[in-house]
Amino acid sequence: MKKAVTVIYIVVLSAVVGMPACQPSMGGKVTVLGVWGGSELDVFNKITADLKKTKNIDVEFEATRDINAVLTTRVESGNPPDVAILPQLSLVVDFARKGKLVDLSTLIDVGKIKNEYSPSWIDLGSVDGKFYGLFFKTAVKGLVYYDPQRFKELGLQAPKTWDEMMRLSQKLIDMKKTPWAIGIESGNASGWPATDWIENIFVRQYGAGPYRRWYDGTLAWTSPQVKKAFQMFGDIAARQGWTYGGASGVLSTAFQEAGNPVFSDPPKAYLFQQASFMAGMIEQAFPDLKPVTDINFFVLPPIDPENKAVEIGGDVLAAFSSTPQVKAFLEYMSSSDAQAPFAATGATMPNHTVPLSAYGNELDREFAAILNSADTVVFDASDMMPSEINAAFWSATIDYIKNPARLDAILAQLEKTRQDVYNK
Amino acid sequence: MKRASGGDARRTRRGSRILVRAVLKTPLHAVIVVICFLWLLPSLGLFVSSLRPRHLIQQSGWWTAFETPFQFTLDNYSHVIESSNMGRSFINSLLIAVPATVFPTVIAVFTAYAFSRLKFFGRDAVFLVIVGLLVVPIQMTLIPVLRVFNQLRLTGTFLGVWLAHAAYGLPFAIYLLRNFIDELPVEMFESAQMDGASHFRIIVSLVIPTSVPALASLAIFQFMWVWNDLLVALIYLGGTPDVAPMTVTISHLVSSQGSGWEYLTAAAFISMLLPMIVFFSLQKYFIRGIVAGSVKG
Structure with missing residues (x-):
């Protein structure tokens, strides 16, 4: 009996002590499934460390190059990640039509994104008039x-x-x-x-x-x-x-x-x-x-x-759940703060407020300029x-x-x- | 080499017989050497590549490494070892592979004994179903099993992946061991029973010591399969750093556009290390065990 009392005492004590530490910020976690690895993953871990600092949100990233099979299995069995980073827009369309994805306009501040992304990105990420896919990292093709x-x-x-x-x-x-x-x-x-x-x-x-x-x-x-x-x-x-x-x-x-x-x-x-x-x-x-x-x-x-x-190809963020942490994560990912470190790795970023100086070299800056000045952007057809x-x-x-x-x-x-x- | 000289004709005859045999066997040896060489060539190329600087791996084939000036480096190895989470995932791989080898092996011994020595209703039918499970593709089971795991909160836990690996390994393990136990002499079991040994006692004191070759080869098979597994770990465990085994972490070395694949050359040899040690230390059993259950007499 005495032992049980001690255990309860320890549990209560640790809860009380533990609480103030996470009070000033949001806390919680976001699980993300994507295809990134190598240098991309290093940069991603760096920017999510910032999110941990400012909002105390843990981002748990799982990577697989066979995203199609793994994600489908996870969704079918009722265990989807909070956010998926998809290299094929057709997957966004698929999951959106099956009603698995969150309409981002109900979750995040789309006005801000419209200011910082050119309209073609919103169009490309929309399925049947609803906004499901937030472009993150792109590449100019051809x-x-x-x-x-x-x-x-x-x-x-x-x-x-x-x-x-x-x-x-x-x-x-x-x-x-x-x-x-x-x-x-x-x-x-x-x-x-x-x-x-x-x-x-x-x-x-x-x-x-x-x-x-x-x-x-x-x-x-x-x-x-x-x-x-x-x-x-x-x-x-x-x-x-x-x-x-x-x-x-x-x-x-x-x-x-x-x-x-x-x-x-x-x-x-x-x-x-x-x-x-x-x-x-x-x-x-x-x-x-x-x-x-x-x-x-x-x-x-x-x-x-x-x-x-x-023509471009790229990775799109899609949300399977609508927690406040997912909202904070997606808003952060759409910002220039999160995208600028990726620009240095040779990726071309869709947020046009990412300064050209963030890009690694002259060629990368030219890619970004092509993207920012394009009248019409089309996505890789086969991936659609x-x-x-x-x-x-x-x-x-x-x-x-x-x-x-x-x-x-x-x-x-x-x-x-x-x-x-x-x-x- | 001692040459036959003088009158010892018998020794000369024996010497020439050895010579004839050696000459006759030369073509066979040559063929074996050539086959071994062809078989090892890809691994050799991989090994040479893993020691070359990154830009050279991308520019030219591994055979050009033998041209002067020699340019070799351990950079690929140090990158892999230092890359985030490699140490942790080595531990994870062990934490997954050891229980996932021990569980099915132990369960299979008891089950195989029951199928071989006990008589109960529907024994052959149940055994047939288990053998039938050998041909069910693993991919078919992923979604239903994962649903159950989600309900039981086993997803993302080591316990879940142990169960999964044990279950996937059991049909083959039971099949192999039952045939092996069938071959053991009946008299041995009869005399043990006459001495009053329980089934448990018979398994522990008789079956396990006499089936060491079969058990060892089974353990090697299972360990290699679990160690090299990516799919089961990825589905049931996920790729989060605190549980990811080496296969998952190694696959993270490559970026989505395929750059960084040169590190895989080094990673392949690093992840090969432990299975090699396991294999060579159990090798003498393996040779005997590989024919386990194949001859029924």
Whole structure:
């Protein structure tokens, strides 16, 4: 009996002593599930440490690169995280339509976000008129990296139109050089770099309207538009002598290393298309490169000058619960304070009040400038499509590069997948 | 080597016989060496890569490392070891793997004994169901089990992941051990019973000591599977730093766009270390145990 009294005494005492420590701030925790790792995770841990200091909120981050499977399992079994950081907008759409997500306009101060984000971000993050996805970390897609020194030696200039770019490639062929470095291997997501190519061509040729119909599932894969976009990509990627290593090189080279031939000594190719996050990776692999003088980029040039849209990819925050801690976390993440440290890692941040000086180097600042001045921002189309179609699109590009003559059959197969998914 | 000289013809004959045998076996040895080399080549490449500086790993293949000037470094290893939470997750991995190996092994011995030596109603049917469980894909069970775990508040606890691993490992463990115990001589059990030994006594004093090879190979299998497991840990335990095992923490070394994969080369060897020690220390049992239950006489 005496023992029990002592235990109760200790419990009460520790509760009383423990209370004042957490009084001045909110306390509690937020569980977050995302795909980040490595340097991203380090920065994230740093900024959430600030949140701990100011609001005493613990952020428990769980990372997995297989977010699709893990999150679906967790949601289905009734154990979702408070917040998920999703690399595919299609997941936001999915969970929103299933009623699993919190409409952010009922939770956080959207007025403030509208002041600091351009309207396209709110549109992109909305599903059926409700605001579910808060953009956090983005990358500009459809950039062509090159080595300005080598261009100067050969008397070449960055092209202003698609035709100029094709003529530039032909010129390199005439000089007995290989114009393009392309690599689309990426484990079980192999093919996605090729889908970026096709999407960028599509939106430059037909504009944001048809682009939307394409990822919405209302445009047939067998339509002349989609076929043309595949063919224009094939004119570069599946053409004899135009790519380093030929078709098998394109298929078997990991996307992370695909740009190396452009910057190796001597160069084995001259042009390399990838997203903005690639600049940092190339600079890591070749530490001697100086941004702008040794590595620079141009945006994939316009095809139809009417259609100017910037394609982006990125990570979106979506909330599964609406606690005050989630509100505080999301408002903090949308602020320039939280985004500026990420800018230094080579990510392009959607909050335009993030000062340009926060970016790591001149190239990163230019990426941010492109994003801030864009009239129309479109999201990576394949990442907007339902996962089955996305995966089918990835592997269709592999089949296409292997055997371009089969294009009609490949598109017919994709069209069948689209119909299966939407008629379910 | 002693050469046959003088009149000792017998020794010469024996010497030439050894020589003939050696010559005859040379092709076999050559094939084994070639197969071993091919088998080890990827691991060798991984090992060489793990010792190269980051920018060189990204720029060129590992075989170029043998060209002068040599450039080797331990940076990848120090990065992995110093990266946040690696020490904690090593402890976590042990905390998960040891009980998740011991539980199913112990339970399986008792269960296998029951299936082998006791006669009860529906024994073969139950055994058939357990063997059938061997082919149920683990992914099918994730959502239903996780729902139950949520109700019981087992999600995110070591107890939950021990139970999960034990359950996933048991069908195979029971199957293996039952066949092994079946082979043990009946007389041994009969004489023990005549001496008045209880079932528990028989298991502890007879079955366990005589099944050491089978138990050891089972423990190795189970330990390796749990140590290398990412899926079960990620689903039932989650990736929070205080419970994450090494597999989860290692997967955090790579960023979402795939940069930082060069650290995986070093991480692979670090996480391989303990299973290697376990394997080599139990190896002599393993060789005997790998044929456990395969020959029924």
